[in-house]
Amino acid sequence: MNSVRARILGPVLCLLLLGDLTISWLALRDSHREIEEIYDAQLAQGARLLQGVLRQKAPGDLDLNALYQAFDQAMSRVEGGEAAHPYETRLTFQVWDSAGKLLVRSAEAPVLAAPPATVGSHDFLENGRDWCGFLLPDQQQGLLIWVGERDDVRQDLIQRIVRHTLWPTLLGVPLLALAIWLAIGWGLQPLQRMARVIRGRAPESLAALDLAPLPKELQPMQTALNRLLQQIDNLLGRERRFIADAAHELRTPLTVLRIHAQNARQAPTAAQRDEALDFLVLGVDRAARIASQLLTLARLEPRLEGSELQTFELGTLVREELAELTPLALHKQVELVLDSPQDCLLHSAPAAITIALQNLLTNALNFAPAASEVRVTLLRQADASVHLRIEDAGPGIDEPQAARLLERFYSQGNHQGAGLGLAIVDMVVRKLGASLHLHNRPAGGLCAELRFKGDSVVTAASGA
Template sequence: MISVRARILVPVLVMILLGDALISWLVLRDSHHEIEEVYDAQLAQSARLLQGVLRQGDAGEADWERLYQAFDQAMSRVGVDGVAHPYETRLTFQVWRSDGELLVRSAEAPVLAAPPATLGAHDLLDNSNEWCAFLLADPQQGLLIWVGERDDIRQDLIQRIMRHTLWPTLIGVPLLTLVIWLVIGWGLKPLRSMARKLRVRQTGSLHPLRLKPLPSDLEPMQTALNRLLLQVEELLARERRFIADAAHELRTPLAILRIHAQNARNAATAEQRHEALDFLVSGVDRATRIGSQLLTMARIEPQLSDPQRSRVQLTELVREELAELTPLALNKGVDLVLEGDEECWVETEPVALAIALQNLVTNALNFSPPGSEVKVVIGDNRLSVEDQGPGIDEADMERLFERFYSRGNANGAGLGLAIVEMIVDKIGCDLRLYNLRQGGLCAELTLSQARAS
């Protein structure tokens, strides 16, 4: 891809060239017309000057002849003496009586059989030469005065004037291009500096950019890059934490599984083999739960960085989750009970809340004895999970949310309540654990009430 400077400069130059060409064409057209008008005005002025001279020739025909000759010489000496102007033209003239009789004409004037029929400015063609002329009538003396100049000479002078007008444009556009190129380069210098500093950064460096000073247009870019670097760093931190957690927690179960497998292989009796295989199956189940919980944490943690809240019918959500957990409750011989308001609406992230509820109910099932019940109570924007297990000592209450802390359950992964704590922190609700008077533990979630739809 071409550079930013070229991407900016090429369209700018194209627009400048097109605009300059259009403006130059308009200027040339209007200038040509105005110069033509100036030369036509000069012809009219010369005709009136000749009229004034002729009115001084009342003394006789001889005086008129001398006046004609003097005027012809004066109008034909363009460029002869040293004070001539480069834009002067050679004027010619003819004079007729009102009846069409030719009285006099200059040597270079076109030969006309009769005076032109049009008074004022007009064009005529004579011997392949075009003439620009002006015809003036003098009723006082009964004369027709004609003054003209060759059009090719006039156009040559006009072209010289136009060329002198265009030279500044032809020279100025390349100079302007150079100036624009340098100015754009100066304007893009901070961007090149940013790119250069990014190139020399170490490959694994995720430190925020600290480029000062920066133009206001580049500040959002630096902010966006720093945000991206922070997201990459958080992602890598989650991956490292997941790998460390998995390595930490799966190392012991895998070692125990290997021991149980060796015991099963070396068992002397069928009873010993069955016992070792039972331990092996239990160990596999625990390793599966640990892996499942770790994957749940890895999946839910980035999702909670920007929770998508919506209006949720809490009773319906709880009923669906309990239906999914019913097989686990039946396997443990524990009853699941739902109590509370049928029309409770909350404002929350439904997927995250469902995962938190699953972990709370699963945790209650793990600590409930067979024949007991786990009760889920809904009411007053609260969601409570109550079990009939042994409860928790007050001294251990604060450690329940630590990762891999699983007191009183050898098969637990120690991640369920850690996942719940992470979820409630992200979706903005409160979690409280306390022992029930009749025995057992209650986990109570306080949710945000939904606004009326």
């Protein structure tokens, strides 16, 4: 059952039909009982009416033949007359004296050997026919007055009444089902309109849906679809950026590598061949660094968007990163120094901060001259913020061009660099709500400072 309308209409119609049948059965049962009571009441009224007529004369003065003629015609004439009603029944009567002697009875009345033993309403079987009767004793005149009718005639009339009552209900079910079908269709129009809009969109379109007015039940669906479209657009954007970055940055190094390889093949002397091979090794290293940083940039961006923040000790993270970069510092004859008079707990993304710190330290080691030092300082400020400084003794930066250093593939003073390190750091700090500041030191060199806001600092403990 793929149609929403069918999924709704099927159970609704089943419940409607079941409820209608149940209500109709209860109505039929109660109506049948109530109509039976009404006909029994008519028998009682007929008996009392006959009693009132009989009391007009003394028992000895009764003309039973005239009484028979009058009442038999009055109580059994139910058809052929202008004033006849279709629901009238053929009433019969009998009158006994107090001794049980039959005085008079109508022609269609059942032949009873004795008056019924039950006073009031009663049913009995006589000559294969069911009868309904009412026996009224008249103590004043010493008479027993009985008025009755055939049960099959009564039941036929009751069935006619009940059928006339049920027909509107039975005929109304299909009409009601049609009305429900149309009402559900009207209610599903916003969903159908949304489906038409989605089907009519171009396959490459990632624009947000903007359907209005929209029922509140469909608003979460539209919000979820728009969020999914935005996520797909972001994913495709990252892929396009990665492909564009890789194509842009790797094209030139690969061309240079080819030139160095050709020079090595065509070198007339061993010294020139070794020189070309050295350039080839440097080019391969640079291409490897570019590929590594491109992959880091591609992995880092979505991870920052969905990363879970953690509470960690920033000083410990800095020490671990310095220990990891110690071999590179020894190779470049640069000393790594940590100045952390206070440790602090930070609530942030440690993996992202590690990547940012690694890029800043690697950048500082690349520009620091031999026999110098790279100093890392961790400071707590009065406003509860934390500043992480990386200082080197390199050539520094051209401060008017400082903003461009954060652009992708822009590298100042290092032709072997990829120009992605500071761009990665800038992206990390912006995602984490921190900030990056670059300025030249008065004594020479560059100071790169990461500033973490006070709301990300959990606690601080004194210690070296």
